[in-house]
Amino acid sequence: MKSFYKNITFLSLIFIALSLTQCNEVTKSCCEEILDFSYTNNDSLIEFNISEAQKCAKKYHKRPEFLQKISQIYYFDATNDYTSEQLISASKKLFLALDYINSYFSKIDIVKSYDYQYRGDIYERLGDIYKDINSLKSSAELYDKALSDYEAANDEEKILNILLKIGKLYQYNHIPNIAMIYFEMAEEQENIPNNIYRKIIDNKIITLYELNDYKSADSIFKNHFNIKNQDYDFHSAIGTKYFYERNYSMALPHLKYCFENGNMQEKLVFSEKLAETYFNLNDQKNEMLYIQYQAKNNSIEIRKTPIKLDLEKLYDTSYTIINYNYDKSDNKNNSLIIIILLTIILSIITIVVLYVIKSNNQYKEKIRNAEETISGNNDIIQSKDKIINDISQKLVSLETNESFDEAYQRFFDSAIHNKIKSSFEGINILTKNVQSYNKLALSTTEIQLLIKTFNKCFPKAISSIKKEFEITPSDIKFIILNFMNLNNVEIAVLLGLTYGAVNKRSNKIKNIFNTKDDLNIFLIDYIKSNF
Structure with missing residues (x-):
């Protein structure tokens, strides 16, 4: 009889081993799919990789290469998702990418320059989203984090671009003194390409006019401007120059060029200048056109308020809770097999346990004695814990009284x-x-x-x-x-x-x-x- 029950126990262990092996094969295949990810994957493969990532067992999260790849998957998917209607979805994916790359950093001995550059890209994309909803504090902090990572990566091109981006952020929010600091930091960098240097100078001129430092602005304008290169930055600088000099007829064509060729944020800035310009030129019809444009833009911003509030809340929480739930719809057959196996195993184990309990009454007394001993030990442990807590509270009290x-x-x-x-x-x-x-x-x-x-x-x-x-x-x-x-x-x-x-x-x-x-x-x- 005893040999019969031993055989049953042995068979149950075999069933457990088989089921665990099958589960392990599923998670191994998931991890391999993630590690094969490439930026050349199409959208359907990206969605598949995200689905596979959610299935992978937590033990694979200890592998740095896995954390790095899954971060890249979420980042790549977020950049494909970046539209005004999908800002929240894109932000959540970027925060997930950031969480995974931070975990990757914590598990490697040496952080390479391209790792810093990649994390800087995530911060910059998040900064772009919060800039688009006019969240100055959030976007400035994210851009500043990106700048720190680009400096750690020693990426001169990205350092220049992010310094310009931060400067323009403060410029558009009418904080010219802070904007000037970032433009001057950009100007002090080494190996600046001519086109970037031109943008730095153009923005310095605009900012100096806004600071009412006309003398310095005019001096830079005369020394650096090349009238042959009439790009957007040229029209922006010269239009601003004439505007602050109250030469509205000369400023008008340049301001209109900037309004027609700028992005949404730039259009709003130049619509304000154009409305004031037409007011001073006594052209009420055109003045009303640009006033109406500003009113329409304000209406759009008001409609964006729920999205802005959700994004601000998302920023505050940093979206640190990551969902690792399995997608059961993709594994119905495997789930059914596992349920059947577990049911059989539990039934066998129940029979064995009942037999052992029935045939081993002589051990009940020993078990009761052991429980009494454990209970006594628990009382001792609780007493020690109370003493330790009292000491800790006294230490905290001493620290708070420190001068x-x-x-x-x-x-x-x-x-x-x-x-x-x-x-x-x-x-x-x-x-x-x-x-x-x-x-x-x-x-x-x-x-x-x-x-x-x-x-x-x-x-x-x-x-x-x-x-x-x-x-x-x-x-x-x-x-x-x-x-x-x-x-x-x-x-x-x-x-x-x-x-x-x-x-x-x-x-x-x-x-x-x-x-x-x-x-x-x-x-x-x-x-x-x-x-």
Whole structure:
């Protein structure tokens, strides 16, 4: 009789092994489909790959190459989806692509330049979407993240393009002082192609006129403009020049050219200038045409409000919840087989368990004794847990009573602070030879450790600054390094940037804080008052 039940148990184990093998083959085939993905795939194959990705077992998410490929699939699908009617769908896919590539980063030892460039592309596409719905803060933060990744990838072309894009974003939102910072940062880059340099100069001229700095704008206009190259940027700059000089008849043809050839955002900007131009020329008929255009555009923007609210909510949550559910419709036959096998196995196991319980009454007492022992041990464990929780609460209470000076000293005694400070001992770095000390640049891990250490010592500092000022994530590392009383040369070395770029960023942060004081002094006073 006992041998009979042993045989039944053995058969049940065989059934379990067969079912698990079949499930494993399904997930293996899914993973292989993902790893074979190429950007040349057509739309139907893209949808198939997304369907396969949802079926893959979570164990494959530990493989970096899988995470990288599935990120590319979602990114490629999102860029195909990019229309005004599908902004939410495209954004969700881009956030999924971002989640997967961030997981990929966390599982590899060395992040290559093309990996940074790819993640920068995701940030830039997301920034484009939030720019299209006139969400200045969200798009500026996403573009700034893209800029950081392009700088890490040392991609000169993309750095130039994103600096221009950020500058124009602030320009169209009537914040010319911030726009000028980004145009000047672009101008300081090396190996600038002629066509890009021309765009930088054109936008600087427009921004200077908007800042009422007519003298500087006229000087640049005379030195750099070539009337033979009458492209969109030429008409934009010269039209703006005549407009601010109140020479409306000369400005009119150039403003009309920009309105007729610009994108939706540019059309709105130039419709405002054209309405004012026709008003000053006493042409009420044409003035009303452009006023009506602005009213129509405002009506369109109002109708977009639900989409904008959904996208803003999506940005706040960062869409970190990823669905890995299987698509059962594609595997009806496999599911039916698995259900039948599991039913048989459970039936056999139930029979075996009942037999064992019936034939082993002598062990019941031992089981009861074991349960009593376990119960006693649980009481001991709970008692220890209570003691540990009490100690933890006391430690938290002690930390909250820490003074600013104590936290300040704890930060300056930290390992990462001492490492940074000691790296400059006995070294005299000039602004011209900053690039010669690239070995002193902080790694991504060290920057993250510095931010973590700062937040641990001053837990309210960054949240207070974000709440009161419009700062971007990449501004945080500049703020912390200035708090450490490092000069712009040392910061440039640590971040692997040019002295000019760091100087511009420091000026930008001063403008945001609205202070002319030394940043170190301002930050110490501010953080101390909000400690």
